[in-house]
Amino acid sequence: MTINDKSSATPNKSKTVVEQHIPIKNVKIHGDKNTGKARYAPGDQIYVRKFSGFFQKLRQRMNLVYFAFFLILPWLQYDGHQAVLFDISEQRFTLWGLTLWPQDLTLLAWLFIISAFLLFFVTAFLGRVWCGYMCPQTVWTFIFIWFEEKIEGTANQRRKLDAQENNANKVIKKTAKHTAWLLFSLLTAMTFAGYFSPMQDLFVDVFTFNTSLAMAGILIFFTLATYGNAGWMRETVCLHMCPYARFQSAMFDKDTLTVSYDSNRGESRGPRSRKDDPKELGLGDCIDCNLCVEVCPTGIDIRNGLQYECINCGACVDACNGVMSKMNYAQGLIRYTTEHELKGKKVHILRPKLIGYAVLLIIMSSMLLLEIVNRVPxxxxxxxxxxxxxxxxxxxxxxxxxxxxxxxxxxxxxxxxxxxxxxxxxxxxxxxxxxxxxxxxxxxxxxxxxxxxxxxxxxxxxxxxxxxxxxxxxxxxxxxxxxxxxx
CATH class of the missing domain: 2.60.40.10 (Immunoglobulins)
Structure with a gap:
């Protein structure tokens, strides 16, 4: 793109033309092979295909630990009381042997600030891995997809089931799925409420129908919120509601580790037999199987370049590596890498931004510990x-x-x-x-x-x-x- 800026210093002097070149990266959007249209429109239903691999196993184990931690933590007892309880009515927060009061709000402020800068540090270093591996929206979405797979079948079976007219089989499966979703959402709501109200009393009150109207309203609200977010909205929350997706690019640089497609190696893409030599056909390593799109929980094509919708979950990495292994090609066509590495440049792990975040984290963590040590109860x-x-x-x-x-x-x-x-x-x-x-x-x-x-x-x-x-x-x-x- 060229911008011509014409200006004259005096009436009798010739005009000077100044050309300013703004760098633009052209991205080719690949559509469906038959229609040429985009593979996924914003309103399309995404049927996430199940695929196993190193990063998916890592994500599943991390999700299991995260959910177990969330589920078990409010049940733990310490010295005769609930170990973790944020009792808003009594205006005190209990964390094992530490009780925080309104006078201790500076400690909570420090915790939130440190958490924010830790997120900035991780994002600058590893990209949007929080979204792919630890974000509650992602964890609960994959749990709901697991219910779908167990009840309705694979992605293709779910797609065919939705295309069918209503019949007994479809009604039974849909009813079972939504019932499972609602029961799991209720469990989530009760567990979440247990962080703010004594857990044992809460469960007894709920199952004996003796809970207060306020608590019943809270449980209904969080049940429906979980059911809607993880069951129906899913990627919509990540794409259009989550502010982190919008400002994450401000923390990225060309040395940030992100999931990327190596276009130099993959293009030109096209189908071929396993026995064919891609060089003789004038093709790259990408066989255009579309599997990287089918396993993506946000429905994007990583081959179109870095996009804010990508949550760095690594599903497309595992899918592509599996295809490369079957084709006897080297793995890593889609991988965790940096923009500098893709261009053959040197990668700088230690850089001013990361060092700055690390120094701030150390300083703030030290101040928090100092305040806790000097706190008079x-x-x-x-x-x-x-x-x-x-x-x-x-x-x-x-x-x-x-x-x-x-x-x-x-x-x-x-x-x-x-x-x-x-x-x-x-x-x-x-x-x-x-x-x-x-x-x-x-x-x-x-x-x-x-x-x-x-x-x-x-x-x-x-x-x-x-x-x-x-x-x-x-x-x-x-x-x-x-x-x-x-x-």
Whole structure:
């Protein structure tokens, strides 16, 4: 493409033509051999063909571990309580021996930031592998496809079944498939809800029909969401709803490892016998079997170049390698590679972008660990008596009334010692030792009395001190307040 920019500096001087060349990569879109139309239109039903290979076995094992982890985690118990519980109603998150409160939102913020930069690092290095191997949408989609294969058969059998008119066989298979989908979606919804509500109580309430209307609504919503996303929408979520698919290209470079087709080796493509020499026929290694398209869960043709729809699952790699082995050709026509490698250039594994992400990850992870180590599982909130700032008691002392709220953020019952400093000879009225149960708040009303001769100003700064004495610990918190004199 050429852009002619004509400009004149002065009226009497000749015009200068400046040519700016914008690089364009021409991509040939290959269509159906008979009609010439695109093999897949956006609204077409994609019948993913089953194919085995190294990357598909790796993906299946990773999906199994991921799903088992998701399913089992909320059932685990730790020290008498659910190991992982994000209790929104009680405003506390429990992670084994760590309980996080609203005061600890900075820790959660650090976790989210680190997770985002880890995703950026992995994407810059290995492309969109998160989508292909770990994304819940991909995992659940392949699980739903597994139900389809077991009930309706192979991709060709499913295609023929959908083309049939309604009959008993079709109705039975469709009913069985959708029933399996809905039951699995309900299991998913109940497990997901178990991260936010005690799991054992939740399952008992559901199976005894004793759950609340709010929880029933949540379960219905997530059941239908799972059923719709993994059963009906599938690749539509990846292509049109997932924001990651849109901004991933900003993290790619020419050394990013992606699933790519080696056009220099594969073109020109065309069918041939296994005994034929492709060089004599003027053909490349690609036999145009279309198997790489049939196994793709998003229905793209990887031979058209890198596309944002590609989720780097490696299904087309396994399919192509299987065909190459049968044709006695070298594997790797479609493979995980980089743009530089395909062009015969040197691949740079260590590059500024990756190093920058790695350094940021180390710094942020160190700060998170430092904050966790220095975290004091104790909080103190002081509420003054607003009706009367100061009063004179029967001993002639000036007295201020306070309400102390002590939050035990640990998972054990602790005993604390309370004191005040800042004014000489201040007298504490109330309990100075209190036991607070694990993960609870205890309210303690007290008053501080001071001889008026010890007060030099109308307002004095004081500090309340709470120290843990049992079990023995270094946990200690100090909170400033004010002591008022009578005018």
């Amino acid at each position: 104790l909080s103190l909130d002081i509420i003054r008596d607003r009706t009367e700032l100061a009063r004179e008691n029967f001993n002639g002392e000036i007295e201020n009334v306070y309400t102390l709220k002590i939050l035990n953020m640990s998972q054990t019952d602790n005993t604390y010692k309370l004191s005040v400093k800042g004014i000489e000879n201040a007298r504490w009225n109330g309990d100075q030792e209190i036991t607070v149960k694990a993960a609870t708040v205890s309210t303690l009303p007290i008053s501080i009395a001071v001889d008026p001769y010890d007060l030099e100003n109308y307002m004095s700064d004081i500090t309340f001190v709470v120290e843990q004495i049992s079990p023995e610990s270094d946990a200690k918190v100090e909170q400033e307040s004010r002591f008022f004199n009578k005018r």
